[in-house]
C-alpha cells in the first residue's frame with residue numbers, strides 16, 4: 001500500500017451556502033468543482049451545516065444502543081433486499097461492525113426496522129434516524145443535480161432518478177485496536193452505489209481515499225463535513241468519466257469511531273446519456289444499466305476489484321479469456 005499524505009487534498013464545496021440556488025453564479029461554480037472532483041478523486045467534501053449536535057448525539061446514542069443488543073437480536077433478518085441488517089464479528093475485520101437500514105428517508109422504513117428490533121417501540125431511534133437520513137438525502141440529491149447539470153443532461157432525467165432511487169443508511173462502529181491487532185478498519189473497496197454520503201459522526205478521522213497515483217489520503221472529520229463518494233453505478237452511468245472512489249478505513253483513534261453512510265441505488269434502468277458519449281469518450285459500457293442486477297452479479301461473483309468488476313459486468317470491450 002502507498003504512503004499517506006498529510007493535509008487534506010480532496011476539494012471542499014460549501015453546500016450550506018444560502019445562495020446555493022440553481023442558476024446563481026455560486027451554484028454554477030460549485031457544479032464545476034463537484035464534477036471535476038468526482039472525475040479526479042471519485043469524491044468531494046461537502047460542507048453542510050444543517051445537522052446539529054443534538055441530532056448527531058441522538059444518532060450516535062441510537063447506534064450504540066443497537067450494537068449493545070445481544071447478537072441474536074442484532075442478527076435478525078430485516079429485509080429481502082441486498083444489504084440489510086447487521087454485519088460484524090468478522091475474523092478478517094475484528095474492529096468493524098455495521099448495520100444497514102432500508103428506506104430510512106421514509107418514516108415507514110425507520111418504523112419497520114425499529115419495530116423488528118424494539119417491538120416495545122423506540123421513538124427516539126426512529127425519529128432521529130429518519131431526520132438524519134433525510135438531511136443526508138438532501139446532499140445526495142444536490143450532488144446528483146450538480147453532476148447532471150454540469151454534463152448538460154436533462155434535469156427531468158435527474159429528478160426521475162432521484163425519485164426512483166432506493167436508499168439505505170449504514171451505521172458503522174469501529175472499536176479501538178488491541179496491541180497485536182493491525183489498524184485496518186475496513187478493506188479498500190469502492191461502493192456499488194450511485195452515490196454514498198459518508199459522515200465521520202463522532203469526529204474521528206479514519207476514512208482514506210485512494211488517489212490516481214496509488215497513494216492514500218485522509219479526509220479530515222468535522223461535524224459539518226460530509227464525504228460524497230461516487231460508486232460503481234455513477235461511473236457506468238457517466239460512461240467512465242466519474243471515478244468510482246476507492247476508499248478504506250484505518251483505525252488509529254483511541255476511542256470507538258462511529259460513522260454513517262447514506263447509499264443510493266437506482267430502482268429503474270439507468271441509461272448512459274448521449275451527452276456523455278463522443279469521439280473523445282467512446283461508449284465504454286452497455287448503454288443500459290440494471291443496478292439491482294449488478295448487485296446480484298456482485299453477490300454471486302464477489303469481485304472486489306472495481307474496474308474489472310464493471311468491465312466484466314457491462315464493459316463493451318471486455319473479452320472473457
Ligand SMILES: O=C(O)CCC(=O)C(=O)O
Pocket residue numbers: 170172186191198199200206207247249259261
Ligand atoms: O467508516 C467509514 O468512514 C466508511 C465506511 C464505508 O466505506 C462503507 O461502509 O462502505
Ligand SMILES: [Fe+2]
Pocket residue numbers: 189190191196247
Ligand atoms: Fe464504502
